[in-house]
Amino acid sequence: MFFRLVSSSRTAIIGAVAVIGVTGAAFAGPIEDRQANMKNVGKAMGALAAIAKKEAPFDAAVVNTNATTLAENVKEAKAHFPDGSETGDKETWAKAEIWQNKADFDTKADKSVDAAMKMAAVTDEADFGAALGALGATCKACHEDYRRPKQ
Amino acid sequence: MKQILAAVVMAGGLAAAAGWVIAAPDPLPASALKAHTANIENGKRLYTAAGCLSCHLPAKDNKQADMSLPSGGRVLKTPAGAFYPPNITPDTETGIGGWTDIQFINAVKRGISPDGRHYLPAFPYTSYSKMSDADVLDIKAYLDTLKPVEAENRAAELPLGLPVETPMRRGLGIWKIAAGFDPVEFVRDASKDDVWNKGAYLVQGPGHCAECHTPRDWAMAMDTSRWMAGGPHPEGDGKVPSLRDLKSRGRFKDAGDLATALEFGETLGYDKMSSGGMAAVQTNMSKLPAEDRTAIATYLMSLQ
Numbered sequence: 209m210f211f212r213l214v215s216s217s218r219t220a221i222i223g224a225v226a227v228i229g230v231t232g233a234a235f236a237g238p239i240e241d242r243q244a245n246m247k248n249v250g251k252a253m254g255a256l257a258a259i260a261k262k263e264a265p266f267d268a269a270v271v272n273t274n275a276t277t278l279a280e281n282v283k284e285a286k287a288h289f290p291d292g293s294e295t296g297d298k299e300t301w302a303k304a305e306i307w308q309n310k311a312d313f314d315t316k317a318d319k320s321v322d323a324a325m326k327m328a329a330v331t332d333e334a335d336f337g338a339a340l341g342a343l344g345a346t347c348k349a350c351h352e353d354y355r356r357p358k359q
Numbered sequence: 360m361k362q363i364l365a366a367v368v369m370a371g372g373l374a375a376a377a378g379w380v381i382a383a384p385d386p387l388p389a390s391a392l393k394a395h396t397a398n399i400e401n402g403k404r405l406y407t408a409a410g411c412l413s414c415h416l417p418a419k420d421n422k423q424a425d426m427s428l429p430s431g432g433r434v435l436k437t438p439a440g441a442f443y444p445p446n447i448t449p450d451t452e453t454g455i456g457g458w459t460d461i462q463f464i465n466a467v468k469r470g471i472s473p474d475g476r477h478y479l480p481a482f483p484y485t486s487y488s489k490m491s492d493a494d495v496l497d498i499k500a501y502l503d504t505l506k507p508v509e510a511e512n513r514a515a516e517l518p519l520g521l522p523v524e525t526p527m528r529r530g531l532g533i534w535k536i537a538a539g540f541d542p543v544e545f546v547r548d549a550s551k552d553d554v555w556n557k558g559a560y561l562v563q564g565p566g567h568c569a570e571c572h573t574p575r576d577w578a579m580a581m582d583t584s585r586w587m588a589g590g591p592h593p594e595g596d597g598k599v600p601s602l603r604d605l606k607s608r609g610r611f612k613d614a615g616d617l618a619t620a621l622e623f624g625e626t627l628g629y630d631k632m633s634s635g636g637m638a639a640v641q642t643n644m645s646k647l648p649a650e651d652r653t654a655i656a657t658y659l660m661s662l663q
Contacts, residue, residue, distance in 0.1 A: 250630060257628035344626030348633045356597030357635025
């Protein structure tokens with residue numbers, strides 16, 4: 209009996225912790241979520257840019273890892289712009305135009321994912337520059353229309 | 360009592376008349392120009408550095424328009440109104456075809472139209488006035504090589520439905536005085552080298568970087584005491600970054616790093632090169648000769 213009580217309390221506690229964990233994540237909200245995704249994108253892009261700038265050697269495995277991370281995070285970020293997340297408690301640099309032109313915004317994000325997937329498939333250094341140029345152009349196209357300028 | 364009233368009315372009338380006279384456009388006479396042999400290649404370079412096309416683009420929804428030609432119409436939304444930069448292709452009816460050299464110089468460097476009206480300062484003549492006559496005339500020579508496009512110009516829309524024309528437009532003459540607009544060409548700093556001076560000229564003159572990167576004072580004039588210190592975005596959304604202390608703030612390692620950023624932008628992960636109109640600026644910078652980018656970067660990295 210005693211053990212069963214303990215064990216059920218444990219289950220309850222684990223359950224409670226799990227619930228807190230889930231709501232905790234939900235509390236973070238879409239603005240935090242997409243900003244976290246974009247931070248990962250920035251880091252991955254930085255690693256790729258370092259290769260282009262000859263600050264790091266070309267390594268197909270590094271390219272693959274970072275390009276894949278980039279693609280996954282852009283894909284995830286795209287899902288973190290639900291209606292009603294135009295503004296929030298946290299400062300956001302997303303422009304209202306995103307929600308006015310959602311289809312175009314999604315298309316631009318998809319293009320970025322596609323370009324990153326192509327980059328992930330690069331194994332020859334000779335193809336790297338062109339793939340990075342194409343990928344960077346998709347970042348630029350979306351930020352040009354949909355991100356407010358930052359200080 | 361009646362006398363006082365009459366005096367006040369008269370004084371008011373005199374003040375208005377004086378204001379009208381003071382606010383009159385002050386164009387340069389044709390005799391002020393030196394003989395010049397146009398260099399079209401240099402004109403194309405400065406047209407790019409000045410970002411002419413970036414504002415004089417056709418409207419986004421104008422499906423027939425050739426987006427590579429500056430036939431105008433794309434809206435420029437600012438808190439001071441909506442502006443539609445005009446057609447600057449050499450069409451004689453709707454563009455600037457047939458303009459004389461002095462008309463073009465007065466437009467670009469003094470903000471005065473051929474028919475003697477002040478241009479709205481959304482047109483950055485406040486910076487372009489720093490350019491040499493030779494460079495401005497080279498831009499004209501380049502524009503004259505473009506395909507003429509017939510595209511009617513659209514009047515600006517001011518807040519509260521204020522009229523754009525008289526007396527508002529004449530009032531811009533008062534603004535030019537209040538804002539301390541003094542059309543003086545760039546002056547070399549003898550204590551600095553040629554690269555720095557070339558960069559300073561490109562940034563302050565054609566590049567008109569300060570129009571957004573320098574905050575404005577009560578008169579909506581650039582506050583030169585806070586030169587390139589950043590501030591609210593002139594289109595009203597977001598903030599323009601400061602271009603001071605770029606190195607100590609960790610933004611760029613050195614002039615080479617900034618020159619690379621200007622050339623490649625986000626292609627090399629320089630992620631603040633795309634928002635708030637900077638994407639168009641960076642695209643223009645990527646088309647300049649490498650030594651121009653190096654000069655621009657050298658000058659900007661020196662700002663403290």
